[in-house]
Amino acid sequence: MFSLIFITWVLNIPKFSPSIITTNISTCYYITREHFHHEGDVVIGAFFPIHTYYTTKKVPHSFLPYYYIDNYVQYNFKNYQYILSLVFAIEEINENPHLLPNISLGFDFYNVRFTEKDILMNICIWLTAHGQGYIIPNYNCEKKHFTAALTGTSWATSAQTGMLLQLFKFPQLSFGPYDSLLSDRSQYSSLYQMAPKDTSLSLGIVSLIVHFRWSWVGLILPDDHRGNKILSDFRDEMERKRVCIAFVKMIPVIWTSYFNKFWENMDDTNVIIIYGDIDSLEGLMRNIGQSLLTWKIWVMNIEPHVTDYADYFLLDSFHGSLIFSHYYRKSFEFTSFIQTVNPYKYPEDIYLPKLWHLFFKCSFSDIDCHLLYNCQANASLDLLPSHIFDMAISEESNIIYKAIYAVAHSLHEISLQQVQKQPYEYGESIIFFPWQLNRFLKDVEVRDNTSLYKRQKLNADYDILNIWNLPKGLGLKVKIGSFSSNAPESQQLSLSEQMVQWPEGFSGIPQSMCSVSCRPGFRKVPLEGKAVCCYNCTPCSDNEISNDTDMDQCVKCPETHYANTDKNHCFPKTVSFLDYEDPLGLALTSIALCLSALTAFVIGVFVKHRDTPIVKANNRALSYILLVTLTFCFLCSLNFIGQPNTATCILQQTTFGVAFTMALATVLAKVVTVITAFKATFPGRMIRWLMISRAPNYIIPICTLIQIALCGIWMATSPPFIDQDAHTEHGHIIIFCNKGSAFAFHCVLGYLCVLALGSYAMAFLSRNLPDTFNESKFLSFSMLVFFCVWVTFLPVYHSTKGKIMVAMEVFSILASSAALLGFIFATKCYIILLRPEKNSFKYIRDKTHSRRNKSAKT
DSSP states (O other): OOHHHHHHHTTTTTOOOOTTTTOOOGGGGGGHHHHHHOSSSSEEEEEEEEEEEEESOOOSSSTTTBBTTTTTEEEEEHHHHHHHHHHOOOOOOHHHSSSSTTOOOOEEEEOOSSSSHHHHHHHHHHHHHHHHBBBBBTOOOOOOOOEEEEEEESHHHHHHHHHHHGGGGGOEEESSOOOOGGTTTTTTTEEEEOOOTTTTHHHHHHHHHHHHHHOOOEEEESSSHHHHHHHHHHHHHHHTOOOOEEEEEEEEEOOOTHHHHHTTTTOSEEEEEOOTTTTHHHHHHHHHHHHHHTEEEESSSSSSOOOTTOOSSSTTTTTEEEEEEEOOOOOHHHHHHHHHHHHHTTTTTTSHHHHHHHOOOOOBBBBOOOSSOOOOOOGGGGGGGGOOOOOOHHHHHHHHHHHHHHHHHHHHHHEEEEEHHHHHOTTTTOOOGGGHHHHHHHHHHHHHHTTSOOOOSSEEEEEEEEEEESSOOOEEEEEEEETTTSSGGGGGGOOOOGGGGOOOOOOSSOOSSSSSSTTEEEEEEETTTTTTOOEEEOOOTTEEOSSSSSSSEEEEHHHHHHHOOTSOOOOEEEEEETTTSSHHHHHHHHHHHHHHHHHHOOOOOOTTTTTSSSHHTTOOHHHHHHHHHHHHHHHHHHSSSSSOOHHHHHHHHHHHHHHHHHHHHHHHHHHHHHHHHHHSSOOOHHHHHHOOOOOOOOHHHHHHHHHHHHHHHHHSOOOOOOEEEEESSEEEEEEEEEEHHHHHHHHHHHHHHHHHHHHHHHHTTTTTTTOTTTTTHHHHHHHHHHHHHHHHHHHHHHOOOOOOHHHHHHHHHHHHHHHHHHHHHHHHHHHHHOGGSSHHHHHHHHHHHHHHHHHHHO
């Protein structure tokens, strides 16, 4: 609550502005000339804005055209450094005995307004006036050597000046931002741009945007050809780096009814790029400063030149802004020179008295507005706050410094040529025409940046500056990085993030995006009709991952890997098969071994009691064959357990098919033997032949050979092989034996079922034959169970995968084998072991006699 009251209170603090404050301000402060002269043998004309006039009601002057009664002067003291850079360069040259000896440089300064009329008027005044600026038509009583014109800060000022000066081939040097329009030699044949080209500025700014992962930015550009050109550059770079433009706003020339509409949608993004020159951005910068937009990151190509809202308020709209400034060498000599500047050292200067009066309590004389000597002790420009006047040399001042040296070196070359042709007489000065400088200035323009006056390289390097202005008035520009398009792509941008101070309201690196980032495990889904930076997030599909934010597509894991639950990593799959160590594999193995042991025990019982009636009555030899075969049936199931290999894959099917074929063929032989034995009571020719030839004994080899033939064809054409299943179980690769030919497998299984049905049919028909130990009922029931097991196995087998499928096959083998063992031999073992009295010839005779008596009575 206290903080809210405090903020509300400070918001009502009145603003201090040098341009509008009237208390204790002399009227001489508002009276100023538009030009002044700095003496020299050769004069350079300087045309750029330091002060401007504005009007609120536009009350016209009674006799001066284009003037208003309610005109107010507004000083931009940041631009005053341009004049000091001009003076500093000229004094250095004049003091240098090796450069332009016996010739002094001077300058005429003209304050430039933004109308074409005022610009052309100033040029005409300069070319036709005395040193003090008084016009005498068609005559100039004081002979002056004009050399070149220095213009800035906007391209419009240079272009309008150049249209007039190029008629006379008068050299003009522009220190404003480089403009491709001014490089047209057909229109501006004598105009030379000293600023480096901004060919890589858009690349540098977009690289910074990408570095901080900002994908949603706004653009504010001047509404002219330069704005359209840089907009095209930004679009190309942003499209290449997947950065989207939230809005594009073109800066209006007049801030009237368009003002409110201009600031619409400004809250759509946290990062806004501002491009332009000092003049075109002046109104925008003032509005941003007055609006106190402290929650925006401004990325600019120039520093804000705002002095009319200097209220020393705690917050500042431009605190935390990032500036791309051309790299140049800082001049400590220039800073030392500024400390010595005062209005008494340069009495012709029309701006120093204003500064001393405003900030150091100096008084003006009421008679002639000359500055009196009642100033604050040790007054110096370095005492002023940086938002009023910056001691460090600015980019524009550095270019002015180089431009003056370019003119001086060109004059020096002309002087040397004249001396070589005809030495000067005593007191004689250099004689030249301004157009003669063009030949030398052209060389200056095309050379590389290897000296002070040579032009910048094609692709300029940039310093990235961060404005520290909290509390307001601190006004520091701290270098936090650099950008060089000439370096390898990975090394073009260099930043020290820990040095960056962000605007108030951001505790860390700000975010600027249309949509929330898709975290790992998700991918972007573009929204129809929206920019590519606006999207929804959807989880990756099965077995797909995204291990970074804002992925366009998920990446499918390799077959040998699987995606984790968060879908941001692929992990290797574990190999899986029905192993002996698995609970299921261990259980099936134990059952198979136990049943095999039980079968061996039954064999032992039958061998031990081989001469008993119950063993002899059911074809002892076939019983032995069946028991041995069942033992192999139980043991063949072990081929399905353990890690598969080529040998086990082949043995699985061949041993299974052959063993079960022998078992079923033995059962069939048993049934046929029973039937032929009972039919022998009424022997026919066929029955007699079967008994004599022992035909039932050939059933086993014939049926087995047929199955062996089927298996041989199977193994020769499409044998089983080791296969992998990486999809059935999540996180596992199942190794199993592929049947090779599903048709062959089903043929083998079908053949077994045919044998089982044949055995069942014959056993069922002989179930009622009279005999004490007739096992036809048990044979028919075991065949029925066998058939049901394998018929049920087929749909279950095809509906399961992996280890369960193999376990089902093993279970079917064990179940069907156990059915044969149990139903055929369980009752016999019971009689042999527990009811031995029933296993005797006496019991058989008594039972037979009893059955005959019952039949006789009936």
